[in-house]
Every structure is written in structure tokens, then in C-alpha cells.
Amino acid sequence: MMVLKTAIQKPAIYNLRSAVVLACLLGFVGCKQETASTTPTPTVETDDQGHEHTDGEEGDDHTVAGHGHGAGPHDGTIADWGGGKYHVEFTVDHDKTQATVYVLGADEKTATPIDAETIDLAITDPQMSIMLEAAPQESDPPGKSSRFIGTHEKLGVVQEYAGTMTGVIDGTPYSGDFSEEAHGHE
Numbered sequence: 001m002m003v004l005k006t007a008i009q010k011p012a013i014y015n016l017r018s019a020v021v022l023a024c025l026l027g028f029v030g031c032k033q034e035t036a037s038t039t040p041t042p043t044v045e046t047d048d049q050g051h052e053h054t055d056g057e058e059g060d061d062h063t064v065a066g067h068g069h070g071a072g073p074h075d076g077t078i079a080d081w082g083g084g085k086y087h088v089e090f091t092v093d094h095d096k097t098q099a100t101v102y103v104l105g106a107d108e109k110t111a112t113p114i115d116a117e118t119i120d121l122a123i124t125d126p127q128m129s130i131m132l133e134a135a136p137q138e139s140d141p142p143g144k145s146s147r148f149i150g151t152h153e154k155l156g157v158v159q160e161y162a163g164t165m166t167g168v169i170d171g172t173p174y175s176g177d178f179s180e181e182a183h184g185h186e
Helices: 002-038
Strands: 043-046 052-055 077-081 086-093 098-104 118-124 127-134 147-151 162-169 172-179
Touching: 077 162, 086 162, 086 172, 098 118, 098 127, 118 147
Parallel strands: none
Antiparallel strands: 043 052, 077 086, 077 172, 086 098, 098 147, 118 127, 118 162, 127 147, 162 172
């Protein structure tokens, strides 16, 4: 009797294992297909200067990691301040060892003068910290600036920079990370 009992249990155990493995595989494949089918595909457009921009819907959440910004109006790298309320554009002139940051509006294009004397710029590699001074543009009203400039000898290094831009607008601190992407240097 013992031989008969063992012979009956083995196929039942193997059938149970096979069923569990099959259920796991089907569940995994089913979840993966559902995720892939519900992810929207972004539209990429090219502007009149040949720069590609990811087209988003109005009200995009700018706090999502990896949210992409195209080239700014001064051909710089854009960072978000305040969930899309403001943007800041980082540019660098290697010959002058000078960084310029422009404060822009929600549209990432319009100069937005602020009541601030400085903006802090922290670069990760090579590590440096620069206090950028207000350098108002001609269109900025008295006492406000949409452009901030600072120099540092390490900015003479021709490379892609990454870091953080920090400032205060109407008593509210703002901070945004940026990372340049490879492009041709002059």
C-alpha cells in the first residue's frame, strides 16, 4: 500500500508545481503587457532652429524625475523652479570662464525679472560653487533682473556641466537641478 500511496502523491505534487509556475508566468506576462499598453508615447517636434522638443500636454507635472526640457531661448539647459511656475536656463562661455543664468516664466521662453541680487550655482564636476550677480537685461524693470552672471576659472573646461541653481523669489526659496547634454563646443 505504501508504494501505491507514494506513486499517487508524486504526480499531484508535480501538477501543483507546474500549475504554480504557469500561473506566475501568465501573471507576469499579463502585468507587463498592461503596463506597456497604458504608457503614452511622447511626441517629438523640431523647432525652427533644429532643436528637438518633447511635446507635453498642458499641465504636465514638472516634478516627475526625468521630465525633459529642450534647449532654452539662449541655447542653454533648462531647470524647473517651483513645479513649472518658473524656469532657469544655464549657459556657459568657456572663453570668458563665465556662467549666465536666465530666469524664465512657465513657458520656458519669456524673461521673468525677479527681485533678487544673487542666484547660487553649484556644479558637481568639477566641483565648484559660484554666486551669480544680478545683471539686468535692457527690458528688466528697475530693481529686478532676469539675468545673473558669475565667473570661475573651472568654467574654462569644455565639458557638459551638471548641478543645481538656487534662488529666492518673494521670500520663497527655489532650487532646480540641470544637466547639459553632449553638443558641439566652439
